Amino acid sequence: MNTTQVQTGAAAGGVGRSIWVRRLWPWLVAVVIAMLLPLLVTSNHGLTMISHMGVMIIFALSYNMLLGNTGLLSFGHAVYFGLGGYMAMHMLRYIEATGFGMPLELLPVVGALGGLLFGLIFGAVSTRRAGVVFAMISLGIGEMVTASSLMFTGFFGGEAGLFGNREAPVSLFGIDYGPGRNVYYLVAVWALIAAVIMFLLRQTPLGWMANAVRDNPERAQFVGYSPQMVRFFQFVLAATFAGLAGGLFIVVDEIITDETVGMIQSGLVLLSAYIGGIGFFLGPVVGAVLVVFLESELSSITDAWLLYFGLLFVAVVMFAPQGLFGVAYQQVMSWRAGEWVRSFHARLYATSAMLVFVLALIAVIEKAYHVLRHWNPQEPMPLFFVTIDATSMVPWLVSFAVMAGALAVFFLHARPLLRRALDSGEGA
Numbered sequence: 001m002n003t004t005q006v007q008t009g010a011a012a013g014g015v016g017r018s019i020w021v022r023r024l025w026p027w028l029v030a031v032v033i034a035m036l037l038p039l040l041v042t043s044n045h046g047l048t049m050i051s052h053m054g055v056m057i058i059f060a061l062s063y064n065m066l067l068g069n070t071g072l073l074s075f076g077h078a079v080y081f082g083l084g085g086y087m088a089m090h091m092l093r094y095i096e097a098t099g100f101g102m103p104l105e106l107l108p109v110v111g112a113l114g115g116l117l118f119g120l121i122f123g124a125v126s127t128r129r130a131g132v133v134f135a136m137i138s139l140g141i142g143e144m145v146t147a148s149s150l151m152f153t154g155f156f157g158g159e160a161g162l163f164g165n166r167e168a169p170v171s172l173f174g175i176d177y178g179p180g181r182n183v184y185y186l187v188a189v190w191a192l193i194a195a196v197i198m199f200l201l202r203q204t205p206l207g208w209m210a211n212a213v214r215d216n217p218e219r220a221q222f223v224g225y226s227p228q229m230v231r232f233f234q235f236v237l238a239a240t241f242a243g244l245a246g247g248l249f250i251v252v253d254e255i256i257t258d259e260t261v262g263m264i265q266s267g268l269v270l271l272s273a274y275i276g277g278i279g280f281f282l283g284p285v286v287g288a289v290l291v292v293f294l295e296s297e298l299s300s301i302t303d304a305w306l307l308y309f310g311l312l313f314v315a316v317v318m319f320a321p322q323g324l325f326g327v328a329y330q331q332v333m334s335w336r337a338g339e340w341v342r343s344f345h346a347r348l349y350a351t352s353a354m355l356v357f358v359l360a361l362i363a364v365i366e367k368a369y370h371v372l373r374h375w376n377p378q379e380p381m382p383l384f385f386v387t388i389d390a391t392s393m394v395p396w397l398v399s400f401a402v403m404a405g406a407l408a409v410f411f412l413h414a415r416p417l418l419r420r421a422l423d424s425g426e427g428a
Contacts, residue, residue: 026282027196034188038181045296047180051252053292054187055245058194060272060284062241065198067270068278069207070234071214072127073135076142077242077269079122080115082261083145084243086155087114089250092164104169104177108190108247115243116236123235128228130217142266149258161257164250177251187248194241199281201237210234268295271309275316277323286325304369346421350414357406359384363399 041050059081066072088111095102102110126137149156156162166177175182201207209230212220217227250256259265268291276287291309298305320327334340340347363383367390371377380387388395 027192030192030195034192037188038184044180047184048252049292049296051180051184051187052249052296053289054184054191055248055252056269056272056288056292057191057285058248059242059245059269060276060288061195061198061281062238062245063269063273064278064281064284065201065210065234065238065241067273068284069202069214070210070231072130072231072235073138074266075135075139075263075270076145076266077138077238078263078265079142079145079261080119080239080242081246081249081265081269082149082256082258083118083246084111084113084115085246085250085256085260086162087111087117087243088247089162089164089256090155092166092168092250093162096165096168102169103172104166104251105172105186107169107251108244111247111250112240112244115246116240118243119236119239123232123239127231127235130213130227130231134231142261142263146258146262149261156258157256159258161255163255166251166254183252187252190244190248194244195285198241202281206230206233271313275313275324277325277327279322280325280329283323283325287323290324302366302369303373304365307365343418343421346414346418350410350418353406353410353414357403357410360399360402360406364396364403367395367399 037050038047041047059077063074063077066074066077088107091102091110092107094100122141126134126141129137150158166183171177175186177183177186209220209225212225213227213230220227220230246256246260249260272287272291273284274287275290276285277283294305294309298308302308316323322330331340366383367381367388370381370390374381377391378389381390383395
């Protein structure tokens with residue numbers, strides 16, 4: 001072997017190591033964050049919240065296997081999350097009653113098997129067609145299962161649901177899962193395992209063909225693949241991981257009700273995936289963390305939290321269809337190209353105008369909820385660190401005036417200024 005061959009081999013080895021480093025460092029960062037997070041969040045409420053984030057991350061990534069990878073819009077994905085959770089709950093209750101030796105660490109596998117079973121049953125019917133037909137079938141299946149949850153009380157437990165004790169099973173490692181921190185670490189381990197598997201599945205021939213079926217099913221069929229079978233396999237895999245998330249959910253909450261198979265749960269996972277960004281693997285992760293945080297914290301602050309969810313979803317669909325992660329990615333690329341430095345003032349100006357509009361809109365919504373839903377609308381209400389009378393016309397006039405002024409500034413001056421900066425090459 002001559003010197004040139006040695007140098008070429010060394011260069012190839014360096015490139016290979018560089019590729020592996022780029023592929024592994026995000027996962028190493030995720031592991032470090034997962035390990036350190038309970039040291040920063042110490043309250044029981046906070047530990048439960050981050051455990052729910054881990055569950056929702058698996059759930060949202062499984063949904064993205066349908067919507068982002070295969071182009072299947074489902075309105076009933078919570079069916080597999082909930083039914084997997086019910087299967088795991090029945091196993092937990094069986095362990096509690098009989099002393100069956102299944103360890104708690106493997107209980108989520110029962111949920112995954114439940115999701116797999118029902119994914120095979122319902123997927124054989126719903127994946128025969130795509131597009132609007134699939135969406136309507138998924139909606140019908142979701143409503144059917146939701147109605148059944150109040151009829152078959154032996155399996156679903158009726159309106160009260162089913163309870164279990166996560167401390168009843170044994171542990172493979174002798175861990176006490178009474179404390180919330182230990183439960184979180186169990187959820188984090190399963191979330192990392194599931195995320196790695198789903199990421200690797202994207203790199204398989206099935207993952208590539210799912211993208212082909214999403215983009216052009218006729219061409220995929222022309223090269224010899226059945227779009228229906230590709231959709232079916234993706235559907236079953238997504239249902240399996242959703243069931244895994246459901247199994248972890250009952251470990252965290254020790255209770256499961258009919259709400260887990262309902263439309264609200266299906267809507268939350270849709271919001272998580274789309275708001276985060278279905279075109280990126282990390283998009284649903286970001287969306288899941290944001291949605292769980294807002295659901296947990298925002299619901300304790302305002303009664304209008306569901307309305308804010310809806311407005312956020314509409315805003316993302318209209319102005320950022322690539323999702324929040326996609327927007328952040330674009331801005332990072334713009335920053336690396338040096339374009340942010342030259343257009344910083346125009347961007348800041350436009351962003352400030354929209355922020356003022358959003359704050360004024362929040363003020364209007366909060367005052368409307370106070371007047372329409374509070375038992376005593378005349379009672380003064382706190383708003384942005386001040387106390388106002390929501391029944392007076394002055395706060396309403398001020399809010400609408402600020403909204404109108406912010407919109408006028410944005411559309412008449414800030415946005416044209418930003419466009420001129422971008423078109424002239426001074427911005428991104």
